[in-house]
Amino acid sequence: xxxxxxLSIAKLQEGYKNKDFSVREVVDFFIERIEKxxxxxxxxxxxxFDQARKLANMxxxxxxxxxxxxxxxxxxxxxxxxxxxxxxxxxxKTTASARVLENYVPSFSSTVVSRLEDxxxxxxxxxxxxxxxxxxxxxxxxxxxxxxPWNLEYVPGGSSSGSAAAVASEFIIAATASDTGxxxxxxxxxxxxxxxxxxxxxxxxxxxxAMASSLDSMGLIASSVEDLARILxxxxxxxFKDATSWDIEVASYSKxxxxxxxxxxxxxxxxxxxxxxSGVVKEKVDDAIKKFEEQGAQIQEVxxxxxxxxxxxxxxxxxxxxxxxxxxxxxxxxGNGRDAFGEETKRRIMLGTFxxxxxxxxxxxxxxxxxxxxxxxxxxxxxxxxxxxxxxxxPTPPFKxxxxxxxxxxxxxxxxxxxxxxxxxxxxxSLPCGFTQDELPIGLQLIGPKxxxxxxxxxxxxxxxxxxxxxxxxxx
Amino acid sequence: MKYQPIIGMEVHIELRTKTKMFCxxxxxxxxxxxxxxxxxxxxxxxxxxxxxxAQAVEWTQFLGTAFGCTLAKFSRFDRKxxxxxxxxxxxxxSQYEYPLATYGSWTNGExxxxxxxxxxxxxDTGKLSHTTINGERVTLVDFNRSGVPLAELVTEPDFSxxxxxxxxVQALQQIVRYLEISDADMEKGSMRLEANxxxxxxxxxxxxxxxxxxxxxxxxxxxxxxxLESAINYEIERQSEALERGEKLVQETRGYNEVKGITFSQRxxxxxxxxxxxxxxxxxxxEFSDEILKEIKSKLPELPESKRKRFETEYKISPSxxxxxxxxxxxxxxxxxxxxxxxxHGISPAKLANTLVNKKPNISKMLPAELIKLIKNAExxxxxxxEELEKVSLQSIEENSxxxxxxxxxxxxxxxxxxxxxxxxxxxxxxxxxxxxxxxxLLS
Numbered sequence: 013x014x015x016x017x018x019l020s021i022a023k024l025q026e027g028y029k030n031k032d033f034s035v036r037e038v039v040d041f042f043i044e045r046i047e048k049x050x051x052x053x054x055x056x057x058x059x060x061f062d063q064a065r066k067l068a069n070m071x072x073x074x075x076x077x078x079x080x081x082x083x084x085x086x087x088x089x090x091x092x093x094x095x096x097x098x099x100x101x102x103x104x105k106t107t108a109s110a111r112v113l114e115n116y117v118p119s120f121s122s123t124v125v126s127r128l129e130d131x132x133x134x135x136x137x138x139x140x141x142x143x144x145x146x147x148x149x150x151x152x153x154x155x156x157x158x159x160x161p162w163n164l165e166y167v168p169g170g171s172s173s174g175s176a177a178a179v180a181s182e183f184i185i186a187a188t189a190s191d192t193g194x195x196x197x198x199x200x201x202x203x204x205x206x207x208x209x210x211x212x213x214x215x216x217x218x219x220x221x222a223m224a225s226s227l228d229s230m231g232l233i234a235s236s237v238e239d240l241a242r243i244l245x246x247x248x249x250x251x252f253k254d255a256t257s258w259d260i261e262v263a264s265y266s267k268x269x270x271x272x273x274x275x276x277x278x279x280x281x282x283x284x285x286x287x288x289x290s291g292v293v294k295e296k297v298d299d300a301i302k303k304f305e306e307q308g309a310q311i312q313e314v315x316x317x318x319x320x321x322x323x324x325x326x327x328x329x330x331x332x333x334x335x336x337x338x339x340x341x342x343x344x345x346x347g348n349g350r351d352a353f354g355e356e357t358k359r360r361i362m363l364g365t366f367x368x369x370x371x372x373x374x375x376x377x378x379x380x381x382x383x384x385x386x387x388x389x390x391x392x393x394x395x396x397x398x399x400x401x402x403x404x405x406x407p408t409p410p411f412k413x414x415x416x417x418x419x420x421x422x423x424x425x426x427x428x429x430x431x432x433x434x435x436x437x438x439x440x441x442s443l444p445c446g447f448t449q450d451e452l453p454i455g456l457q458l459i460g461p462k463x464x465x466x467x468x469x470x471x472x473x474x475x476x477x478x479x480x481x482x483x484x485x486x487x488x
Numbered sequence: 489m490k491y492q493p494i495i496g497m498e499v500h501i502e503l504r505t506k507t508k509m510f511c512x513x514x515x516x517x518x519x520x521x522x523x524x525x526x527x528x529x530x531x532x533x534x535x536x537x538x539x540x541x542a543q544a545v546e547w548t549q550f551l552g553t554a555f556g557c558t559l560a561k562f563s564r565f566d567r568k569x570x571x572x573x574x575x576x577x578x579x580x581x582s583q584y585e586y587p588l589a590t591y592g593s594w595t596n597g598e599x600x601x602x603x604x605x606x607x608x609x610x611x612d613t614g615k616l617s618h619t620t621i622n623g624e625r626v627t628l629v630d631f632n633r634s635g636v637p638l639a640e641l642v643t644e645p646d647f648s649x650x651x652x653x654x655x656x657v658q659a660l661q662q663i664v665r666y667l668e669i670s671d672a673d674m675e676k677g678s679m680r681l682e683a684n685x686x687x688x689x690x691x692x693x694x695x696x697x698x699x700x701x702x703x704x705x706x707x708x709x710x711x712x713x714x715x716l717e718s719a720i721n722y723e724i725e726r727q728s729e730a731l732e733r734g735e736k737l738v739q740e741t742r743g744y745n746e747v748k749g750i751t752f753s754q755r756x757x758x759x760x761x762x763x764x765x766x767x768x769x770x771x772x773x774x775e776f777s778d779e780i781l782k783e784i785k786s787k788l789p790e791l792p793e794s795k796r797k798r799f800e801t802e803y804k805i806s807p808s809x810x811x812x813x814x815x816x817x818x819x820x821x822x823x824x825x826x827x828x829x830x831x832x833h834g835i836s837p838a839k840l841a842n843t844l845v846n847k848k849p850n851i852s853k854m855l856p857a858e859l860i861k862l863i864k865n866a867e868x869x870x871x872x873x874x875e876e877l878e879k880v881s882l883q884s885i886e887e888n889s890x891x892x893x894x895x896x897x898x899x900x901x902x903x904x905x906x907x908x909x910x911x912x913x914x915x916x917x918x919x920x921x922x923x924x925x926x927x928x929x930l931l932s
Contacts, residue, residue, distance in 0.1 A: 100535045113534070120528050122535055219528075219535040226769035255539045255771050333769055336569050339578020340532045344629075368569070368764035377766060 016041050018483055020235065021091055021185060021242050028090055029080040035090035039068040039134060042092045046136065046183045049488045053181055054158050055174040057097045058105050059137035064092070067134045087246060088133035095188045096175050097138040098145055099125050100219040108221045109153040109174075110143040111352040112341050122219025123251045124188055124230055131246050139174030139187055143354050144338065145195055145223045147171045148426040151417055152356045159413070160202060161486040162452055166410040169202030171195040175233045176203035180486060186234035186243055190220060192227045193326055194405070194430025197442035200233055201405035201455025204444040206472070206482055207233040208240045211462045212437035213258040215244075216251030224333035225256075227326075227434040236482050237441070237472040241265035244465065263466045269473045276471060278304055279314035279398035284429055290408045296446030296454045297404045303478055304402070304471070314397055316390040318383065319432055325383035326431035327424060328367045328376050335364025359420065384435045391436040395461040400468060404429055405455040409448045433459055441468040444481040453481075491687040491728040494700060495653050495720060496645035499660060500638050501551075501670045502612060502678040503544050509611045509637040510538030510581065518676050522630035530635035532576030537770050540565070544637035545588065545774070547669040548609045549784045551639055552589025554663050554791055555604045559781045563588050564773035565609075569764040574614040574629055583608035584765040586773070596655050603644030612636040639669075645684065645700065650720035654713050657681060662792050666817045674711050681710040685723045687731065706741045707751050719744040722751055795820055803827065803837035812845050819844070819851060826856035835863055842874065872917045877910070880918070881926050884909040895931060903927060 016038065027033050043061050050056055071090040074082055083089050095101060098108045100118040107113045121129070128135075142152035150158040150173025158173035160166040161181045168177040172189035176199030179187055189196045191209035200207030208231045215230040222228060230247065234240045245266060250259040280301065285294060305311050338361055343349030353361070367376035394401060407429060416423040433440045440459040447453055460468045476482050505515045511529035528536035549559050566584040587608035594602045614634040618627050641660065647653045661679060664672040672679040686701040705723060710716050727737055739757035744750075767773070790798070792814050799810040799820075814820045823844055827837050840863075843849070849859060872880075884906050885892055895902050903924060910923050 098535075100533075106534070108534070116534070118528075118533065118535075120533075120536075217535075218537050221534040224769075253539060254537050256537075256769075332766060336567055336579050336764070336766070339569060339571065340534075340576060342571065342573075342578065344573055345531065345576065346533075365764065368766055370762050370764075373764075373766075 017182075018235075018485070019182070019185060021088070021239050024091060024185070025083050025089075028075055028083060034068075035071040035075070035134070036065065036068040038090065039064050039092055039136075042136060042183060045181070049181060050178075050183065052159060052164055052488070053161055053177050054156050055140055055178040055181065055183060056094070056136075057107055057109055057138050057140050057155055057174070060104055060135055061137070064134050064136050071132065071134070086132040087242065088128060088131040091133050091186075092136050092184050093128060093133045093186050093188070094136045094139050094175075094178060094184045095125060096141050096145075096172050096190060098141065098190060098221040098223075099138075099188050100221070101125055101135070101138065104138065106138065106221070107155070108144050109141045109155055110357070111154040111354070112343075112347045112350075113221075114154070114348065116347050118219070120219060123216035123253060124247045125219065127247050128188075128243070136184055139172075139178055141173055141175070141195075142171035142356070144221065144334070144357055145171040145190055145192060146334070146356050146360055148194065148198055148423055149173070149411070149413075149416065150177075150199070151413065152354060154354055157413060160410055160452075161488060162204065162410075163450070165412055166452060167202065167413055167415075169199035169406070169410065172199050172207075172233060176200050176205055176207070179203070179205045179233050179235060181488060182485060186232055186239050188247075189231055189233045190223070191229045191231055191430075191434065192223045193330060193434050194427045196229075196231045196233060197405045197430050197440060197455070197457055198426065200442040201444070201457075202410040202453060204447075204453030204455070204481065204484060204486075205233055205235055206237055206240055206444065206476075207231060207442040208244055208465065208468075209433065209440045209442070210244065210248060210465055211258075211439045212434075213256050214248050214439070214463065214465065216247075216254040216257045218251055218253040222337045224330040225337065226333060227330060229434065237443070237469055237476050238266065238269060240441075241269050241469045241473070248465075258463075260463055265466055265469050268466060269469055271470060272307075272474060273399065273467055273470045276304070276307075276309040276400075277398040278309050278311050279394055279401045280311060281316045281319070281394070281401050281403055282313055283316050283319035284403040288407050288428075289404060292409060292448050293404045293407065293454055297402070297456045300443075300445040300456050300475065300479075301402060303475060307474065307478070312398060314394045314401065316387070316394060316432065318386045318390050321383045322387055322432040322435060323424060323428055325380040325387065326427070326435055327363065328380035329384060329435070331360045331364035332367045332377050332380075333364065334360045335362075335368065356420070387432050388436040391432075391438055391459075391461070399460065400464065400471065401459040403457055403459065405442050405457045406430075409452045409454055430457075433457075438462055439465050439468060441472045443472050443475060444484075445479070446481060447484070490689060491724070491731065492690055493648055493720075493724045494645045494686050494688060495647035495650075496684040497641075497643045497647065497653055497656060498682040498684065499641045499657060500680040500682075501641065501664055501672060503547050503637040503639055504670050504678070505541055505543045505547070505637055507541060508635040509541050509544055509609075510635055513635065515636050517632040517636060518678075520632050522628070522632060525632040526634070530576070531631055532578075538581060538768075540771055541637060544609060544639075546784060547667070548588045548607060548639045549781070550667050550669060550788055551641070551664065552592060552607045553785050553788050554667060555589075555592035555594055555607070555641075557589035557592030557604060557607060559589055559776065559784065560586060560774075561776050561778075561781070562586055562773065563776070565768040565771045566765045567768050568610075570761050572613070573627065574616050574634070576614065576631065576634060580611060580613065581768055581771070582610035594656060594659065596652060596659075600646075600652070602646045602652075602656055605642045605644050607639060607641045610638050610640060612638045645686075650717040650724070653683060653720060654717050657716065658713060659792075662815070666789060666792055668789075668817070674713070677711070681716050683707045683710065683716060683720055683723075685720060685727070686737070687724060687727045689731070701737075703737045703739045705737070705739075705751075707744055708741060708754070709743050711746075715744060715746050718749050719751055722749065726751070789817070799823075803841065805838060805841045809841045809845050813841060822851045822856055826859055829857045829860045830863075833860055833864055835860060839863070839873075846874065871919060872914050877914070877918055877923065877926060878930075880910050880913050881906075881923065881930060884913065885927070885930060892931065
């Protein structure tokens, strides 16, 4: 068997076609890696290895019986994935990494999971995250924090901590993830992997444990833009079970990927490069900007003037919706009772309940909605001048475990460069763009107008053709 | 009366859509086995999302149109947050700021106008039953009703008596049934009434909304028109007496005990919920164009009021007959269908109206054409008309004053003599039983 390294969907399919290895061999390889290393990383909450082996055998039989052409019709045949533990999986525990749901087994699968299963992907299990997806570091998981595979003393970023850490650790090819205020982009950036936060409504939310319904965006984390494109074209698109999903055609992202964006205009939002941005992050993002410029992109500074109000507006709207969305977890029909909620969850329920209470609602919730409209307009105005924006994902490189747990406000500020995108409902692609001297990853984000995923993928793909940050892997 | 009652009504109407408000489970739930009509959406399972039922939206707009409301061009759902074991999501999807229909009116039999403040759409809750199992007192929840569409109609506080309120809800029930959007069955709970009652000192003024009292008592759990009347009357009396004693009345919710015929306090103002309404983020807001709203209005069937008037002018029947014939849409449709068939056979609308009102044939077991056939047969047999029978009967009474005298003195057997007279005069074309009944009536 050839050495299984730096794998991608294309490489696996090529290998299956050429009979370099079987699906079962690949699945066993990943299972072995997880069994050997995940005790350090803690990226999985539940593993479904037996089921995965069974599916692998079935995939091998299919390839043997129908020939390698079958791969074209089943775009993820034999591709090992895993799901953030907020995606409902029929018959497999779905805990949201929360004690309240520690024994909850859904009777139905989320639309995204169903679509991936239909494409013949093989799931290895469920991935750890901040409980209910509340957090920026992964430390709010009720089942222990996920560690950053680049350095176990550091956080992997949250809330999709397990998704990013498992991809970086080469436990899986790709993972589902969700982004309400940066929960895909931040861990992608901290773990040196690629992540897509799609346009709000591009991917169905049906069957995914809701955090803040008007902000939740169902995306992906993988090792490269190419793999993100191959999977998003399967998960995206109208779902009649989600009234907020858009009936807009999904492009064949992977096939149209290597077309260069002509006369690309990239905007640099001044507010994202101001006070508080660490020197090394600025340096690495500037390097990337130069790369784009060398390729002929036109770079210009733009302004998103209401950026400074994004954090308070986000934490009010998000907490308000959280307080309502978590009301169903009363322990009457399923799950443990309310006393099983963690600290951060309780804090958000209280914040949200307060913000919506009569006498305070105008001052908080309604005001925050007003700010949201202004922030959305900032983006609309900017996209009249440029095709996309480039910015750092996090103002700092990854921080240490427990560094911010005592100060919730400091933790909330980790999201300062990501939440505006969610308030505006626009898509953003997070890409690795360098490392600190201590070998900790740094990421950038490309932000586009609604439904510009293809354009973002093209720009990101081009960048990854020119750089190999995304190919670097941690030593476990 | 020293105290003037001020009454407003809130009525919940369960819509009889095929499926529930936000999922594909069957909407009909009465008498079904508990928890057999549920899914992740109406159970509020993690990740399940509501998708609104277009039929329920349209039907609520029908109801709005029937009461002359303005149909909203912009409307949306909101979340009403509160905890109760029959509410699986911990919030009810309802409408707060932007209901589907607003500001309509209804005019009662005496020409008094009652304002309709709003009509909105929401979802029903599950049903709790308190029972004992193996000696243990338990509460069971049935979610078959969870998520069934409910239209809520709220009137202005324009009623000044229980009779007025009752007349309105009866008319509302009739309209809803005409629209065929609900069974509006009080016993089955597909129509539920709440009355808001307060009283104030002073004379009746034309503008009842002028200076409302600073409290209002909401009476819930009223499940018949009769109970509505007695609950309102009880409250008017209770409140008037309290004011008389110099007590201050407070905002509260009261229940109605139908056995004792009294209301009892359930919750006072200080314990009122803060529902923390906010726009339902899972459902995009609605925008209706003028064309769509026009189309909805054009689909509205003829309503009882205008049908009644049309019957009077078009078929030349009396107002009382017209009222009876338009009581249900089924009877009115039967009547008009029978007129069509009858015209071919020379049977007049007046004759048909007469037959339907007086003989009350079971129209659910008969086609209009069959009724025509029965009438034709009777005519061929030569039975005389009701009018003729009455004429002949009166004649017989006049001609036999002595017999009438002894009948009135208690000798009832002589009635048969009079029947015989009628039969003779009509040459046997009268129905003896019917004749006897008529004579009894005429002599009483």
